[in-house]
Amino acid sequence: MFLSMNWIEDFVDLSGLDKLDLIHRFSLSTAEVENEIFFKGKDLSAVVVAEIKSVEEHPKSKKLHLLKVDAGDGQLTDVVCGAPNVRVGMKTAFAKLGAKIGEITIAPRDLAGFTSFGMCCSEAELGISDDHSGIMEITDEVATGTDLKSVYDIDDIIFEVDNKSLTNRPDLWGHYGIAREFAALAGRELKAPELADLTVYDDLPAVDMKIEDTLCKRYSTMKVENISRSVSPVNIRIRLFYCGMRAINYLTDLTNYLMLEMGQPMHAFDARKVEKIRIKRFDKPFVFKTLDGVERNIDENTLMICNDNTPVAIAGIMGGLDSEIVEDTTTLTLESANFDAASVRKSTVRLNHRTDASMRYEKSLDPEMTVPAIARFLFLLRKYDGDVRVVSRLTDEYAVKFPPVTLTFDQKFVDRYTGISIDGDTIVKTLTSLGFCVEHSGDEFSVKVPSWRITKDVTMNADIIEEITRIYGYDNFEINTTRSPLYPVRMSKVKSDEERIKDLLVKKFALHELHSYVWAYSDELKALGIPVEDNVKLANATNPNIQTLRNSIIPTQLCQVKLNTAYSPEFGIFEIGRVVKGLDENGLCDEHKMLAVTLFSKTSSIRDLYFRLRDILASMAANIKHSTLTFVETAPAHSYEHPVNLNKILLDGTELGVMGIVHPTIGKNIDKKANIVFAEIDVESFAGCRDKGIHYDEPSKYPTMEYDLSMDIPEGVLYSDLKECWEKEGGELLKSASIVDTYDTDDIHRITVRLVFSSPERTLSTTEVQAIVDKVMDNLAKKNVTIKQQ
């Protein structure tokens, strides 16, 4: 919303104060002011009122005229002018030689053979309206030679307040409310607006008006006739223009002016069309043409203003085309009303039509404002059009009132909330300047909240704190730490495991952490040949590619791999993120925090890559849980899973997730030659597994004995089968078994395992170790393992 400093100063004397500093303080204490401040009239000088004394056709141009202009300096000046509205006796704005208009400095100028010694200006050229249809018309009363700026309020400071920061301040949607803030900030007095006395019309007949639906809280109306003026006074048009509105006609401009001044939207009906005002909703939907010429679908929830049964306006949003002020309107029925904020809001959403009026109504305007707004309107109307005649009394129905709010609190409350001490007198002064009625005795305060703040904004004591502190200034706060006691803080297991996993993956395995989205990007997945699996969907996504939530991070990660194939011949990525696996029994999303790891390599064999991933996972279990993983072969459940070497990952019997190789169809879409493996585990399940902790095993003081077994392994026998053979026999004496050599040909799969024996109590004898080894070899033989003699 644009605000005019001149307008604010109508209501508060700010003379002698730094206006820019005040605007800055307003931004820190009230609402956010945009950075750019406009100094209107700054680029305009030496433009005076001049009278056109003669008009001649230009011999060579149909458009141009040759004028002689009296600019009040005792001589006639030759001017060449292209405006269509030039006529003898007309007074207009004249930029003399040397005058400045924006970037231009006026100098003698040749126009088709004639020299112009100055320029007659349109309002648009002067920057005071958007009217460039002709040169400015100035009323006869103004003496020629007068500087234009001394006649009209051209010089002004305009600043813009971010509408969002006014969401909770219905009282700040007009200059008067803003002026109240400036008065409080400057410590100056707020002047009451000049109003017409409405009581003098009390004997006139009422307007036929009835609220039939309490979505209308209040409706105030009056009828005025014999309106002769059609164009608004220049100063009114300048203010409207500076504040971002177009001048339309006198009556419409005045309603807009009132809205910008008091914050009260008003509507002027042509009284010929509105004789029996009824405010109500209709049972059935219908089509209604608003004054912007658009046909809109009105449903049974939309509150309408009607002439008996004929709708004439959408309440709080926009008037109808049929009842608007037209050229020959001389009698008007004025609406100054208050509607339910939520209802207006919902209607604007349904109609997808937001107006200056609805924007204000949906903030919960003060219903007390409707009558003063009418009084102000009448005052202004008559000020500029002395012949108007009021033909009704004020007709006002106040259906729903906001209950008054009085808040009581003590000094301690303020001290506790602020953490500093703001003395009682300052509190009283601040609140009073904002329109609160304060009673202060001892440490107790009793505060009556003004009507313009109770509609939503100030309803409880915490709200009062804001009023006191914002005017006090947050910059003036002393900053203190708390006095609260300290207690040890323990991290959640999930959180600490998550951080340890990240460290391990980055520092030990040089993986890269990436982030992605919680939904599946269907176009990216489609390019890889991965169908989007059915899952919970977004109800209102605007992007057709993101309809479905992901149930696994892997597909997203494969898209990321595809994106990075050129980054390096070999890399690994991971993400700890959330997925949704359908709905739970309560119909809520079954959300899981998952770790996904994908390794990509153009240089490593699939076997090496697969085991690298297996070891990354094993390392997590070993480092964080002091435990070992087990794997169970499983069947593919997703399009991207290779049917071979797909394994469930288990830790202490808890299923954590799955690891496998990317299905060749999809792998080839990513990179024709690369190998890709993936794993995904549930981080919360992992965190839930017990950390077996460190168990110190005192090293034996007696020598160890090593025994190497070289074995040819038949197909189908797993290492875990071999392991059983020695673990069963070795018992406590077998300290470790590790692969020291492998030898593979097409026919032979040979590994050499070193068994290490030791006892904490004695030196082992060769015979007792040999006896164990013999049994191990017997076990192995039963599994058709051939022992190669050393």
Place this chain on the structure above:
Amino acid sequence: MDERILKLKEELESKVSEAADLMGLDAIRVGYLGKKGSITSLVKGMKDLAAEQRKTFGAEVNKLKEYAAQRIEERTEELKKKQIELEIKAMPKFDITTPSACSCGSYHPITLVQRQCERIFKSMGFTVEDYSEVVTDYECFESLNIPKHHPARDMQDTYYLTNGQLLKSQTSAAQNAILRKYGPALIENGTPIRAIFPGRCFRNEATDACHENTFFQMEGVMVDKDISISNLIYFMKTMLSEVFRKDIRVRLRPGFFPFVEPGFELDISCLICGGTGCPSCKHSGWLELCPCGMIHPNVLREGGIDPDKYTGFAFGLGLTRLAMMKYGIKDIRDLNSGSLKALSQFTDDE
């Protein structure tokens, strides 16, 4: 002196001096001093000599023996030294300037910034909480004093899900749960609630260099008997100064958020110009960083905490924004791009 001894000594002297390595030298030692060595045989031949002669001869042989042992010992040391010298000479000189092949992993920049913030708050006694991404309308709005049709819902374009839940549009969605989790300890034992909860938020809006539909925030709350606005400013200033590792000036402006009262927008002095005004801060000297405020009494009440007895502050720090400011990331979309060219640069950061 016996001629044999003299001859042997001369012979030994030249052989020892000529020995080229330790192995050769050992053979010489065996040749003279071994069981069958020439000196040993001299001793053996002594039994044939007369007693008188034997005594003199014996003394000379012993001398020779000592001499031989000493010479061999000396030569051994010489040879060992020579061998080490050779080994040193044999060591090739490496080009230390060849590129190193160290492979570094990387953290997502959000992780780094998040950890920095978490560390600071942990050191001040805050617990770190985790929260789901899918939440209910109650969690995200109702419990936060944002009833249905409240205009504040307009401020955020929320992603709703087909089951009626929604993707949390703000980390404040966890506030109610946190208050309920730690409220009893506050009420019963006087343990203040101090918690931060970093998390991912979602807004249904078009993306560009400055806007993302998915971003990270870190919410923080503190509730105790006398928590004040002054405390809030202290914590925000301290935390931000730690994050940016320099003294940061902060300022509060009134800001409207239904879940706080009073509510503020917190600005920090521009990191680029320090407050004098530059293009990054649109010449204002300030950067808008973080909404915050005193927790609204209705929100405390909804969390089971009596607002007449307790007060608290809450803030919602934009982690994504912070990461961008800290690392000079200009396009917000880089963060979720999955591009290793961009994101592999973020090795660990303190």
